Amino acid sequence: xxxxxxxxxxxxxxxxxxxxxxxxxxxxxxxxxxxxxxxxxxxxxxxxxxxxxxxxxxxxxxxxxxxxxxxxxxxxxxxxxxxxxxxxxxxxxxxxxxxxxxxxxxxxxxxxxxxxx
Amino acid sequence: xxxxxxxxxxxxxxxxxxxxxxxxxxxxxxxxxxxxxxxxxxxxxxxxxxxxxxxxxxxxxxxxxxxxxxxxxxxxxxxxxxxxxxxxxxxxxxxxxxxxxxxxxxxxxxxxxx
Numbered sequence: 001x002x003x004x005x006x007x008x009x010x011x012x013x014x015x016x017x018x019x020x021x022x023x024x025x026x027x028x029x030x031x032x033x034x035x036x037x038x039x040x041x042x043x044x045x046x047x048x049x050x051x052x053x054x055x056x057x058x059x060x061x062x063x064x065x066x067x068x069x070x071x072x073x074x075x076x077x078x079x080x081x082x083x084x085x086x087x088x089x090x091x092x093x094x095x096x097x098x099x100x101x102x103x104x105x106x107x108x109x110x111x112x113x114x115x116x117x
Numbered sequence: 118x119x120x121x122x123x124x125x126x127x128x129x130x131x132x133x134x135x136x137x138x139x140x141x142x143x144x145x146x147x148x149x150x151x152x153x154x155x156x157x158x159x160x161x162x163x164x165x166x167x168x169x170x171x172x173x174x175x176x177x178x179x180x181x182x183x184x185x186x187x188x189x190x191x192x193x194x195x196x197x198x199x200x201x202x203x204x205x206x207x208x209x210x211x212x213x214x215x216x217x218x219x220x221x222x223x224x225x226x227x228x229x230x231x
Contacts, residue, residue: 044221103148108159
């Protein structure tokens with residue numbers, strides 16, 4: 001149980017393109033989903049917390065207009081990298097938690113490797 | 118700076134040996150979690166230990182938590198080549214709004230040599 005599906009797994013596109021990444025909780029409802037960015041050989045950096053039906057909470061230094069997050073349902077959150085540039089190339093990972101109880105682990109998608117040419 | 122700092126950054130052992138990874142953190146926590154990441158993949162949750170717990174086991178995994186020292190350790194016993202991966206600790210804290218914020222450590226890259 002607690003499977004999170006992330007799609008696509010890899011994107012290669014030209015500079016200036018907007019890219020949408022989907023994160024779905026397949027067998028549970030996720031009120032809260034999280035979006036992370038991971039640089040090569042580095043840890044995960046939390047970008048934003050996505051709450052169903054409300055605006056996402058962005059971490060300091062993350063551009064809201066650059067990284068648009070939509071959490072339209074209890075099973076789907078999307079991250080759109082708008083007008084992507086080479087410096088946006090990275091590994092993006094989403095996660096979701098089962099319920100809102102604090103002592104619950106997060107379940108992660110398999111990540112999306114974004115390469116901007 | 119990272120909430121969790123892991124030590125060592127990299128560890129190479131022979132199959133069958135035990136692997137110990139340590140994690141230190143700076144602020145108070147609700148829980149501490151350990152995750153595993155295979156290269157280029159998402160993270161897999163291993164164990165969650167609450168702030169009022171001191172030790173937890175799951176199969177070949179043993180996690181300890183010392184809140185007075187703000188540190189945790191992950192022990193993998195009788196390691197296997199398939200345990201080769203990066204291991205991250207993550208601290209869970211209550212954030213503004215009541216939800217749990219999880220902050221990841223720097224990770225330990227474990228290589229188990231067959």
